[in-house]
Amino acid sequence: GESVGLHLPTLSVQEGDNSIINCAYSNSASDYFIWYKQESGKGPQFIIDIRSNMDKRQGQRVTVLLNKTVKHLSLQIAATQPGDSAVYFCAENIMGRRALTFGSGTRLQVQP
Amino acid sequence: GAVVSQHPSRVICKSGTSVKIECRSLDFQATTMFWYRQFPKQSLMLMATSNEGSKATYEQGVEKDKFLINHASLTLSTLTVTSAHPEDSSFYICSARNISGFDGYTFGSGTRLTVV
Numbered sequence: 001g002e003s004v005g006l007h008l009p010t011l012s013v014q015e016g017d018n019s020i021i022n023c024a025y026s027n028s029a030s031d032y033f034i035w036y037k038q039e040s041g042k043g044p045q046f047i048i049d050i051r052s053n054m055d056k057r058q059g060q061r062v063t064v065l066l067n068k069t070v071k072h073l074s075l076q077i078a079a080t081q082p083g084d085s086a087v088y089f090c091a092e093n094i095m096g097r098r099a100l101t102f103g104s105g106t107r108l109q110v111q112p
Numbered sequence: 113g114a115v116v117s118q119h120p121s122r123v124i125c126k127s128g129t130s131v132k133i134e135c136r137s138l139d140f141q142a143t144t145m146f147w148y149r150q151f152p153k154q155s156l157m158l159m160a161t162s163n164e165g166s167k168a169t170y171e172q173g174v175e176k177d178k179f180l181i182n183h184a185s186l187t188l189s190t191l192t193v194t195s196a197h198p199e200d201s202s203f204y205i206c207s208a209r210n211i212s213g214f215d216g217y218t219f220g221s222g223t224r225l226t227v228v
Contacts (some may be wrong), residue, residue, distance in 0.1 A: 010151050034217070043118070043205050043219040044156070089155060091217075098209070099146045100217055102156045 008087060012108040019110075023090030023103045025072060032093035034073045034100065035064060037086045044089060047075070075088040077108075085110045114140050116208050118220025125196055133191045133223045135206030141163055141186035142208035146217075147179075150203040162189040186211065196227040 025033070031052040034037050036044035050057045050064045050073075057064050063076040073090050087107050091100040115138040118123040135145055140206040143164045159180055161169040168181035180192040195199055198217075213216050 036219075041224065043116075043221045046216065046218075049216070064131070082197070083181075098144055099158050099161055101158070102148075104155050 008105050011055045012109045013080050015112050017080055019080045021075045021088050021106045024074040025092050027094050029095040030092040031095045033073050036089045038055055039086045059081045079108050082110045114218040116218045116220040118206050122224045127227055130194045131139045135189045135220050137208045140221050141211040143211050145189040146207040147191050148205045198227045201227045
């Protein structure tokens with residue numbers, strides 16, 4: 001996601017299509033990254049993580065890609081389902097800080 | 113898997129009163145817990161880091177006398193919003209990190225605070 005404030009960027013996809021959600025981070029000292037899914041009124045739910053010494057990691061239907069050169073992180077969801085509709089946040093662990101820093105988020109809407 | 117329980121899930125209080133929110137790690141110990149605040153359609157913003165047995169570390173701009181944090185045990189942290197005002201209405205979320213060193217951060221289900 002890129003914008004902040006009152007409007008989350010929205011990605012709308014058809015059921016069964018693949019989704020790609022992007023995130024730019026700014027701190028080159030970040031060494032650990034996590035993607036979270038947040039449904040309305042709930043806390044963030046862990047999806048997948050990746051360390052800075054990797055550039056790709058795969059899970060079930062999800063893949064995270066990390067490009068440290070341009071400080072870019074992406075989440076790919078294969079065969080997107082209506083249950084994937086939610087807001088997705090990337091989070092980074094900046095070396096030396098204990099807490100996670102969250103990106104601005106992207107709303108994924110899956111059309112049946 | 114690791115579970116963090118947050119209570120209450122919703123609370124409505126009158127302006128000027130105080131509200132306490134609890135965050136418990138149910139099946140692991142956490143020397144460090146984190147409190148975030150989330151306004152509608154926005155991201156999670158870190159308020160403070162709660163340290164077991166010592167003072168919390170607050171982020172810039174967060175009033176420590178207004179948002180009291182107590183981390184009295186390895187499984188419980190509390191956030192008390194004192195003298196709440198309508199602008200404190202928000203979604204408060206806690207997170208805990210396992211003492212064992214596992215990098216995972218587990219989040220609670222959040223507390224919707226409405227101050228009227």
